Amino acid sequence: MSEQTRRSLAKGLVFVGAATLIGNGAAYLLSIVAARVLTPAEFGAYGALLGILIIISTLSIAVQALTARRVAVATVNRAEVEGQAIRLSLYVGVAIILVGLLAAWPLGLIFAIPYAAVAMGLASLGFVVLGTASLGIAQGREEHLRFSIGFLANGFGRAFVGIAFVLAFRSVIGVTAGLLVGCAVGAVISYLLICPKAWAGNLTKDGAAEFGHIAHALLVLFTLTNVDVLLARIFLTENQSGEYSVGVLLAKIAFFLPNAIIIVLFPKMTAGDSKRAVLIATGLTAALGIFVTGFSFFFGTFVMRVLGGAQYVELGTEAWLFALEGSAFALVQVLLYA
Structure with a gap:
């Protein structure tokens, strides 16, 4: 690895690390307020x-990962590749919104969530896809500063509009209304900032097939990391599921905290000589997981007080288990991207 490459990676980790830490921190702030x-x-x-x-x-x-990989290896046809990514994101986004309107009713019944909350929450993901496609373009170009600004636009839009709505309406429906508006604003800002003219007249079949393969692998991982909170909603009382959700919030922090490592190293991990990048990503993710788990072990009560308030401090003795779970899945995610 050349000195210039090392400097580029270090610079990327600083910019993207700060952006993901602040952006994800804003998202967790929404949950803390809620x-x-x-x-x-x-x-x-x-x-x-x-x-x-x-x-x-x-x-x-999956759209972001596919876009980043294809943009990173593209040469003379990069503009076409970027345009196809945006077109794919619109197809996927519209599909999520339409299917979500239908699926919201049975999901609301199963998990005792208001239909409007489920419908607006799923609709917000339709806009998220456009935002992540734009981020994937910046990631593949290795434009770390532009990626960081776009990431913050998405995170701040979702978090601060969500906070405003939950404070105004004090309900789960209010939170999801804020998510919908915030995600739409963040996605538009990211697109205009990173790739305002990107578009393609058609979508190649190989791109759609590769998207399906990536989405399938990620779906398995993210289902495993979230099935516990869904089962808690079904088998525990409503109050107990609320307590468990605070613990899961810590698991999500441990899981998403190393995101900057994957974002910066992913273009290198997809290159021909990727072993060194994979080892670096794995080592950094493991080290961060050990730190988060250790901190939660010794200061679990403090962590639970910060995340949920005084009513959830009894979870302090189990806090490290949630941190360990999230850290372990973060390592699995690195190996999956490799």
């Missing part, structure tokens, strides 16, 4: 809905 504003029963519904949204969001992550 945990204090909503009743435990309503927060349990919100936690289950987030689990559903994260599972389905694998489609947007």
Whole structure:
């Protein structure tokens, strides 16, 4: 690895690391505010809905991964590749919105979540896909600063509009209305910032097939990481599911915290000589997981107080288990991308 490459990776880790930390931190701030504003029963519904949204969001992550890989290896046809990525994201986004309107009713019945909340939550993912396709283009180009700004636009739009709505309406429906508006704003900003003229007249079959393969693998992983909070909503009482959702929030922090590592190293991990990049990504992710788990072991009560408030401090002794779960799945995600 040349000195210039090392400097580029270091610069990317700084920019993207800061952006993902701040952007994801804003998303967790929304959950922290919701945990204090909503009743435990309503927060349990919100936690289950987030689990559903994260599972389905694998489609947007697959679009981003596919886009980043294809843009990274493209040469003279890069503009066409980027245009196809945006076209694919619109197809996937519209499909999510239409299917979501139909699926919201049975999902709401199964998990005791209002139909409007499920419908608006799923519809928000239709806009997220456009945003992640734009981020994938910046990621493949290795434009780390532009990626970071786009990531912050998505994260801030979702979080701060969501916070405003949950404070105004004090319900899970209010939160999801904020998510819908915020995701739409963030996606448009990302597109205009990164690839305002990207479009393609058609979509190649090989791109659609590769998208299906990536989405399938990610769907399995994200289902495993979220099935527990969905089962908790079914088999525990509504208040108990709310308590469990606070613990799951810590697991999600541990899972998504190393995202910057994958984002920066992914173009290198898809190259011909990818072993070194994979080893670096695995080592950094493992080290971060050990730190988060260790901190949660020694300061679990403090962590639970910060995440959920005083009513959830009894979970402090189990906090490290949630952190360990999220960290383990983060390692699996690195190997999956490799």
